[in-house]
Amino acid sequence: MSAVPTIPPDVSRVVRKTALNAVHRQMGAKMVEFNGWDMPVEYPAAIGCGIVNEHLAVRTGVGIFDVSHMGDIRLAGPGALDAVQHISMNDASRLAIGQAQYSALLYPEGTFVDDVIVHRLGVDDYLLVINAGTREKDFNWVYSNVRENMRPFDCLVQNLSDDYTQIAIQGPKAADLMEKLNGNFIDVPANKLSAPFQKLRIDADYKSLKFYWVTQGRTMAMRGSDRLYDSGTLIGRTGYTAEDGFEIYISSDEAISAHVWFGLLEAGKEFGAVPCGLGARNTLRLEGKLPLYGHEISDTINVWEAGLDRWCKMEKPEFIGRDALEKARAAGLKRTLVGLEMIDRGIARDGYKVLDAGGLEIGYVTSGSPAPFLKKNIALAYVPPSHSGIGTTVLVEIRGQGVKAQVVPTPFYKRPRKT
Amino acid sequence: MSYPTDRKYTKEHEWISADGRIGITAHAQDSLGDIVFVELPKVGAELTSGKTFGTVESVKAVSDLYAPASGAVTEVNGELATSPEKVNKDAHAAWMIKIALKDPSELNGLLSAADYEKFVSEEAGH
Numbered sequence: 001m002s003a004v005p006t007i008p009p010d011v012s013r014v015v016r017k018t019a020l021n022a023v024h025r026q027m028g029a030k031m032v033e034f035n036g037w038d039m040p041v042e043y044p045a046a047i048g049c050g051i052v053n054e055h056l057a058v059r060t061g062v063g064i065f066d067v068s069h070m071g072d073i074r075l076a077g078p079g080a081l082d083a084v085q086h087i088s089m090n091d092a093s094r095l096a097i098g099q100a101q102y103s104a105l106l107y108p109e110g111t112f113v114d115d116v117i118v119h120r121l122g123v124d125d126y127l128l129v130i131n132a133g134t135r136e137k138d139f140n141w142v143y144s145n146v147r148e149n150m151r152p153f154d155c156l157v158q159n160l161s162d163d164y165t166q167i168a169i170q171g172p173k174a175a176d177l178m179e180k181l182n183g184n185f186i187d188v189p190a191n192k193l194s195a196p197f198q199k200l201r202i203d204a205d206y207k208s209l210k211f212y213w214v215t216q217g218r219t220m221a222m223r224g225s226d227r228l229y230d231s232g233t234l235i236g237r238t239g240y241t242a243e244d245g246f247e248i249y250i251s252s253d254e255a256i257s258a259h260v261w262f263g264l265l266e267a268g269k270e271f272g273a274v275p276c277g278l279g280a281r282n283t284l285r286l287e288g289k290l291p292l293y294g295h296e297i298s299d300t301i302n303v304w305e306a307g308l309d310r311w312c313k314m315e316k317p318e319f320i321g322r323d324a325l326e327k328a329r330a331a332g333l334k335r336t337l338v339g340l341e342m343i344d345r346g347i348a349r350d351g352y353k354v355l356d357a358g359g360l361e362i363g364y365v366t367s368g369s370p371a372p373f374l375k376k377n378i379a380l381a382y383v384p385p386s387h388s389g390i391g392t393t394v395l396v397e398i399r400g401q402g403v404k405a406q407v408v409p410t411p412f413y414k415r416p417r418k419t
Numbered sequence: 420m421s422y423p424t425d426r427k428y429t430k431e432h433e434w435i436s437a438d439g440r441i442g443i444t445a446h447a448q449d450s451l452g453d454i455v456f457v458e459l460p461k462v463g464a465e466l467t468s469g470k471t472f473g474t475v476e477s478v479k480a481v482s483d484l485y486a487p488a489s490g491a492v493t494e495v496n497g498e499l500a501t502s503p504e505k506v507n508k509d510a511h512a513a514w515m516i517k518i519a520l521k522d523p524s525e526l527n528g529l530l531s532a533a534d535y536e537k538f539v540s541e542e543a544g545h
């Protein structure tokens with residue numbers, strides 16, 4: 001008898017770090033594990049930060065976020081458009097080169113693999129920006145549906161997640177900040193983490209870059225008069241804060257990542273720029289009703305329930321999940337996502353039960369928090385359509401007590417349009 | 420962070436003074452971040468040492484408050500209902516409730532300022 005030795009599964013979990021990890025620690029950020037990543041949740045009050053201040057900076061000035069934990073999947077080749085159309089619910093054929101769209105990858109059941117931003121970078125070249133917690137799952141899912149078919153799509157599927165440091169520059173002053181780095185070098189204070197770089201500029205045509213468009217910019221860094229770094233940089237006018245802003249994709253080299261981070265903060269000083277962590281990122285996206293995977297969307301929630309109809313193009317003849325969504329639409333909604341505002345004192349938190357006025361359990365809170373800019377306690381929750389009308393009174397169960405809340409219009413916050 | 424020596428501390432990060440005032444430590448407020456809500460018992464409520472008596476909430480977290488000692492609540496700092504951020508500004512001044520100590524010797528079992536500081540630094544080392 002020959003025993004086949006079984007190799008125990010590797011149970012060691014490595015917490016991953018972005019190229020800016022040492023920078024966050026040097027700045028004194030409070031670090032937490034988020035989806036397997038060691039990330040800053042907030043920066044210290046001593047430098048004008050903390051979730052509330054960071055949140056307000058993004059609503060009134062500008063905030064800088066390390067979002068390198070997000071993943072990136074590139075589909076390129078003659079069959080790239082057909083592949084993107086097959087795996088995502090929005091209509092990528094409408095994208096001009098340089099345009100981006102919010103979309104989602106769906107299971108055949110019409111529920112969510114993840115939500116994504118699809119960027120069209122070239123004729124047959126698409127970049128999907130995906131969530132941190134679902135990086136591997138998403139890549140495997142995309143790869144198997146694009147390449148491991150009976151008839152594979154004629155395109156390559158690349159996981160570029162580790163190649164980029166992704167930094168978000170968000171807020172009404174984001175464009176002013178980037179413009180300051182456009183066309184001329186600024187001096188960046190010396191720091192051992194960004195050595196040997198001393199000067200930075202990031203060129204791009206920011207002025208004509210519209211919301212949800214991407215462009216190719218150029219990042220340059222100097223030591224004295226030596227141009228040590230000069231590289232193309234993808235710049236999207238996108239974000240997750242319900243404000244104007246940019247997301248830039250630079251090399252994941254630690255020194256250049258740190259140099260760009262410090263350079264953005266330096267250039268942003270006059271606009272009130274502060275570093276922002278995941279805490280503010282969450283409250284900002286909640287005020288704007290932007291969904292978070294595992295909360296408003298998941299593998300058990302479908303597109304109609306999540307209220308993302310606008311980005312789901314049923315006129316497309318085929319995409320994964322379409323048939324199930326057709327049936328779900330015919331069957332009618334059993335629950336729907338609503339915005340709640342607490343009437344009585346209390347803060348609804350993720351997972352809390354929602355009760356009807358009589359105390360019967362009818363749903364649950366997906367995300368809840370004090371809203372630092374609106375200065376209200378708000379939440380998103382799944383409830384039956386019968387209780388989804390604006391003005392409906394419900395109760396949120398907080399530590400055993402039913403606390404009164406009301407269904408309100410969403411998004412809770414909408415940025416003022418520039419005239 | 421420095422901890423006043425005129426009071427005692429718990430491993431749950433509360434402080435209690437000899438006159439029965441109770442609050443949370445500077446370390447606790449720093450870990451919580453921006454405090455937005457403090458839920459406290461009413462005057463007359465009986466606290467039992469080691470049991471929860473209220474809740475403090477920051478933007479991102481909910482934390483229980485544990486009684487450092489037993490006794491009946493004689494005063495509640497009403498200011499914190501409208502200005503909970505006072506706890507962030509000066510946690511050692513922003514008392515939450517005052518109790519009539521049932522057994523003042525209970526305080527002997529709590530941490531001194533130096534012991535608490537040591538406890539916090541050891542906790543951070545993990």
